[in-house]
Amino acid sequence: MVNEINFDTVIAAIEDEIGCDCEPYGGMINEEALRIPVDHLQSVIRVLRDQFGCYHLSTITAQERENQPGEVELIYHFWQGKGISLMISVPLESPQVESILSLISGADFYEREVAELYGVTFTGREETPPLLLPDNWDLGPPFIRREETDE
Amino acid sequence: MIRKLIEKTYRWAQKNSLWVIHYNTGGCNGCDIEILDLLTPRYDIERLGIIAESSPRHADVLLCTGPVTLQAKDGLWQIYAQMPSPKWVVAVGSCSTTGAVFSGSDTVLGGVDHILPVDIYIPGCPVRPEGIIEGLVQLRERIARGE
């Protein structure tokens, strides 16, 4: 049986790990979401995995919110009995995120998909050929192309 | 006179022995499992002399399923080029006929007739095994008539 985690103890553990406080984001149904600064991503995932045994990364969702223009938001969905998500946001012009491939090798396809569809570059991993988009695709990341989709 | 007789026997042989190869160019594999269903006991197309082949060199009929995605486009063309003539193309399912529910996406070209000359269109999403058999039977009659 998968042991349930109490979300408050998770927040407490993360906060004393990375020093600054991070407020939980209540808007997501069925999931406990937590907004964390970009550069602490790796250490937070290490905390989740070592202290709480939460190893299962379901997927990485990338999106743009209307009320946060000029920013791409990445949500790392973990699962341990119930869903836990880590939310980070990066500037739209030069989206840079540190790859978590060293921690979770299962994240490879999710990172490559986000890189192709949203143009987010993941540092710390070798260059890989396109995963989903066709080889001769020259129209740029489909979700970012604002001008084509409106015509 | 002899020429006509040979032509007639060739046409009879081609009608009764259609070797089929199947290629999915981006569909949801609903039609693919229905094509595989044709081999199973309930529908059994071997009684019509139709066998599923694995190499394009041995095949006469190309069964395409799915809307043609940009990535699968040249693979489709390669297979069609490898098949020895006389060869026929059958578009199975609404996706390969017109691109159906996926038309309008940036990575989808639409129906198979954007690339290959199609002989028989079989609509349906997913198409029923009886529909595919009906399409193949009409193809046989068309071969017998010599188109």
Added chain:
Amino acid sequence: MQFIKGLFFLLIFPGLSFQVVCGLAFEWIDRKLLARFQRRVGPPWYQPLADLIKLFSKEDIMPEGAYDLVETLLPLISLSAVLTAGLYIPIAGFTPFSFEGDLIVIQFLMSVPTLAYYLAGIASVGIYSLLGGGRSLLQFFSYEVPLLITISGPAVMAGSWSIAEISRSQLDQGPFIVFQPLGFILAVVGLIGKLKRDPLDIPSASSEVVGGSLTEFTGAKLGFWHLVMNIQAVVGIFLLANLYLGWSNITSPLPAIGIFVLECLAVVVVLSATSAVFARLRIDQLAGIGWKILVPLSLLQLGFVILMGV
């Protein structure tokens, strides 16, 4: 006169047309039986004929870089080898050409298509043909040795290397299958390996090497290859029927033919059943079984025959 008789033997009776008809009939019976095992209806009677004619009507494509002269000659060479092998086999006791030692000649002629299959794999320069050709040779060694040893069992019992002599000697000693049941089973396994049929169709397994050596063949050449496979099967079945089931030459020609046809059908049923039931082995498993089980068993069988005979 002798020339016309020879021509008749060569082209009509035990020669070309008889074997082609038998080959097509075998393919139909085999596919029909296989279908019935799988609860299916199976193809109509004229299906093998339609397949053959259709293949001849197809365009002939040659992958560039392949040696096309070699590729056209290979099927013809193996076809002629198999047809000549069919001449020496007595059919229901009747055999125009029979000489001492024709059992060895038949074994050699029956192995020519396997080597031609390997060369065809090399000649048509595809990756799958190379793989398929290589596997057919690997498989050749693991079934050919036990087959040769078991085939010599009946020869030792009959005291002669001519098939006609062997099948005639079964009149007084009774059919050899009674004395050598293990030999019959090993011969069937060897035949399945030689024909590359289902349990041992590793060289032409569609899920691993697409079409094996024949991936690049189209049209008439492919038709010839199918013909070679069928006639090789027919010759193999006639061989087994004569060596192990000797009832066919007991009485006058008419019932002998009936019994001979029944024997061949029995062997065909055995072949189809094994192809419907068993799964395909890996090439190294086959080599392991070949040398660890088949060869010792056939040696055991031969030793038993020699001891019993003396």
Added chain:
Amino acid sequence: MNKITIPIGPHHPLLKEPLSMKIDIAGERVLGASLRLGYVHRGIEKLALERTYVQDVHLIERICGICSHVHTTTFCLAVEALLGIEVPPRAQYIRALMCELERVHSHLLWLGILAKHVGLETVFMHTWHDRELALDIMEGVSGGRVSHAANQIGGVRFDLSEEQEAMIRENVEKLKTQVGGVLDVIENEPALRARTQGVAPVSVELIKDYCVVGPVARASGVDIDLRRDDPWPPYDQLDFKVITLPDGDAWARTLIRALETRESLRLCETIMHKMPDGPVTVRAPRKVPEGEVVTRSEAPRGEVVYYLRSNGSDKPARLKVRTPTLAVLSLLPEQLSAIHVADIPVVLAGIDLCIACADR
């Protein structure tokens, strides 16, 4: 030994759907493999943003032909959670019934294809002949053999009459006996065991590192099953056994799917037994209030994750679909290294690839 690379190209008899793999081998040993997806990428997540929720149900159903019902169920659960409406219990039970029938038909389909690749044509024919019964039930109930259009936002599109329920019970009974036949073929068919036993074993650490889900994870002893761990309504009232096997090789992956088929059939019976009466659907407004939701459910191949964000209009603002095959595919290069060339079909078929799911 010189190293050559075999391209398992977009078209190969081993693959029902296009996937290109470069496998480099030395002699008969496989060294490594690299994957290239994208042949079936139709950009469904982008298409979904241009259509209303009602139209999206039909689009989502065409992500994958084999597990179409699980996709629409998860999507409808997401929208219903945003709308805050309660689906009547009878609709939930019908949804669970269709999910389990789809698992039966998907596993039987896969068992047949594995037997076909191992050379057992007869088992392929018999398994697929039995599978027709499951398709008959789904067709009798919803009118569609493969994609059934069973779900709509707020409930299910059809109700079960008396004869339909009798037909379901009778066919499920017949299926149980026939699946029993398939099971003992798999358990004591020597050639099948010889080809799959000890092939490409996967350790528990590898499963956890690659976040693998579904039967492949359960075959290696990792005990996760969303129907029990994170259930949506009817599954919390149903009791069923989650099967795990210790050794995690190709044979365990075969056996686990056969056992799961039998378990699903037993589950179908309890569902039919506990099926309450009442309405089958409830009216759902067209515009969805603003909000985000993540729903998960257990598809035949593992955990399906849907993230949906709405902005108050009748079109979704963002939809993210994660299908189980994507998680299992990342394990493939790892599994393929250090196996025999002749084992490639067994390993490839062992993962039950659904490329249409993976590419979206």
